[in-house]
Amino acid sequence: MKSLAELAAIREQMKDKVALRTGSGAVRVVVGMATCGISAGARPVLNAFVEEVSKEGLTDKVMVTQTGCIGICQYEPVVEVFEDGKDKVTYVKMTAEKAKRVVEEHLKGGKPVGEYLIGNTKL
């Protein structure tokens, strides 16, 4: 049985790490979390990004955040990737599986996954 006291240990472990993290987030992954996103399956997509970004050791570079409805509800779940000095990348009709590939090939490998982009997706 987990106890809240374990948080004290996490606090201790993270003492040095946290200092490093502030000012991080050169890449921002933004998941749409309004009614449209949620009903289309955005929750597992968001949680997959959080999980995979951490597993791949990208937390210092990549920040995963949420936003409301951006107005293209028919394409939800929508994920936007913002990176300094680069054009915004918009992924549509996302799933947790697709999120894994985006983390691997785009966030880690630097190459957007073409087939999931809004320009290459038919409704």
Place this chain on the structure above:
Amino acid sequence: MKDLSLYILDIAMNSVRAGARHIEIRLEEADHLLKLTVKDDGCGMTAQQVERLSDPFFTTRKTRKVGLGIPFLRMLAEMTGGGVSISSKPESEGEGHGTEVEATFRTDHIDFIPIGDVSETLLTLIQGNPDTDFCFVHKAKGTDVCLDTAEMRKILGGDVPLNSYEVLSFIREYLRDMYDQK
């Protein structure tokens, strides 16, 4: 939406968007009646706004012309023989502002849908809003779950955000343990 936990996420997001600092989510089940309460200290609504809330063509957002959150919740609740009631006090009326949404469901009705994974809903809320206090209570036969992020924040101190991966993983397991305990 396929389960109640997604409705809860959607309704709690309204509280987030209303600028709430403290959001209370309660699920109480007894005698085939499930009561869901989402209560916040956000900006609240005027009586006129509350009145229009169940109209799918009412929304304050600018990106689209429909607002389906409350209509969806009301539809589900009423289909099972329950209902939704909303009380709110706008910021303009001073202290004690905020909104309380209460929905009831008949769990023995054929149109009632599974509750789903409420833990994932909470994790999503905490991930996106690490500085908001979430207080969650789920009481039912054989279930007594309680999570208060304000309490967790006290132990973590000011330097470790609640949405760091280590903390989120802890919360996931902590909730799972509480749900598994009989």
